[in-house]
Amino acid sequence: MRYIEPHGHMVSRTTDDYKSMVMAGCQIVCEPAFWAGFDRSSAQGFYDYFCQLTQHEPKRASLFGLPHYTWLCINPKESEDVKLAEEVLSIIPEFMQSPNVLGIGEIGLNKNSKNEILVLEKHIDLAASNDQLILVHTPHLEDKRKGTQLILDILKADSRIKPERCIIDHVEEHTVKMVLDDGFWAGMTLYPETKCTSNRAIDILEVYGNERIWMNSACDWGSSVPLAVPNAIQEMRRRGKDPNYIDKIVYQNPIGFMSQSPRFVEPKS
Amino acid sequence: MNNRKEILDLYFLDARSRLIDIAAFMDRVNRSEGQADFRYSQFLEALNELGGTSSNQAEKVLLTFSDPTEDPIPKATTKAACGAWPGSIN
Numbered sequence: 001m002r003y004i005e006p007h008g009h010m011v012s013r014t015t016d017d018y019k020s021m022v023m024a025g026c027q028i029v030c031e032p033a034f035w036a037g038f039d040r041s042s043a044q045g046f047y048d049y050f051c052q053l054t055q056h057e058p059k060r061a062s063l064f065g066l067p068h069y070t071w072l073c074i075n076p077k078e079s080e081d082v083k084l085a086e087e088v089l090s091i092i093p094e095f096m097q098s099p100n101v102l103g104i105g106e107i108g109l110n111k112n113s114k115n116e117i118l119v120l121e122k123h124i125d126l127a128a129s130n131d132q133l134i135l136v137h138t139p140h141l142e143d144k145r146k147g148t149q150l151i152l153d154i155l156k157a158d159s160r161i162k163p164e165r166c167i168i169d170h171v172e173e174h175t176v177k178m179v180l181d182d183g184f185w186a187g188m189t190l191y192p193e194t195k196c197t198s199n200r201a202i203d204i205l206e207v208y209g210n211e212r213i214w215m216n217s218a219c220d221w222g223s224s225v226p227l228a229v230p231n232a233i234q235e236m237r238r239r240g241k242d243p244n245y246i247d248k249i250v251y252q253n254p255i256g257f258m259s260q261s262p263r264f265v266e267p268k269s
Numbered sequence: 270m271n272n273r274k275e276i277l278d279l280y281f282l283d284a285r286s287r288l289i290d291i292a293a294f295m296d297r298v299n300r301s302e303g304q305a306d307f308r309y310s311q312f313l314e315a316l317n318e319l320g321g322t323s324s325n326q327a328e329k330v331l332l333t334f335s336d337p338t339e340d341p342i343p344k345a346t347t348k349a350a351c352g353a354w355p356g357s358i359n
């Protein structure tokens with residue numbers, strides 16, 4: 001069955017993962033910039049990473065006929081060093097015109113600190129002044145509820161930001177309602193231990209509806225499953241969901257959000 | 270939406286297995302020696318949210334483990350989260 005992986009950190013994945021994803025029905029993969037698992041020591045390290053995201057990784061995906069899109073930023077995990085963040089922000093515009101860049105992301109908060117907020121606001125300003133879509137990472141575990149509320153308040157305080165052009169990712173049962181009620185898109189991340197399981201994500205869809213919401217694997221270098229979305233498709237089938245219902249969540253909804261970027265090309269299928 | 274019997278047919282054995290795993294985890298903690306730990310206190314608190322007839326028990330469990338404060342912290346001294354709010358120690 002066709003699906004879109006709207007959040008996968010493919011630089012951390014093997015070529016075999018690309019092959020499995022395409023064989024499972026993946027039509028498009030989107031890769032937000034994120035933390036490498038260690039702190040990069042300079043803006044030059046980010047320059048190389050942005051080259052990888054805009055030049056090398058699309059080529060790698062194209063070997064499997066898979067269109068690859070990306071999002072650029074310095075991750076909130078590296079936002080405590082404001083000077084480094086400012087240097088990185090200054091090199092992003094040169095990459096923003098690359099044909100596979102959909103917007104700014106994944107920005108947001110990690111531990112909900114003052115410097116993280118300062119750097120988040122700078123990213124929002126960069127996105128707003130360049131009419132870019134925004135993909136937001138919400139904090140982990142005990143920090144998620146507070147961080148999601150802080151992020152929504154910051155986005156709503158900027159009159160240039162249109163909620164329908166922002167996706168707030170990694171929602172769970174205690175944050176999905178505040179995100180959707182404010183008019184934003186919501187992303188559910190399917191992880192083995194943290195974030196959502198397939199079953200909980202499907203429960204959330206049953207309770208909160210299937211508008212302005214998608215699922216992703218957020219597969220990266222940590223414990224994560226590149227085929228998490230096809231696994232969730234299988235679980236929806238076990239619950240007897242209609243194929244059109246499933247297609248809307250795993251294909252049409254991601255297209256609906258991402259096609260707000262003029263660079264996004266809908267696959268012919 | 271599936272009816273009650275369908276949900277139980279699909280998920281009862283899986284949930285039963287997870288429940289026994291939780292019971293075994295609690296036995297393991299009780300057999301172990303050491304100091305009280307805020308993570309386990311919050312775990313026990315979260316268990317109090319289970320068993321009723323409400324349909325938002327997952328949300329209540331998540332909120333039990335969540336930082337209830339509203340203001341940003343002055344500085345991030347770690348990147349990691351542990352799953353329970355350490356502020357509850359104070």
Ligand SMILES: [Zn+2]
Pocket residue numbers: 007009032034106137218
């Ligand atoms: Zn991510």
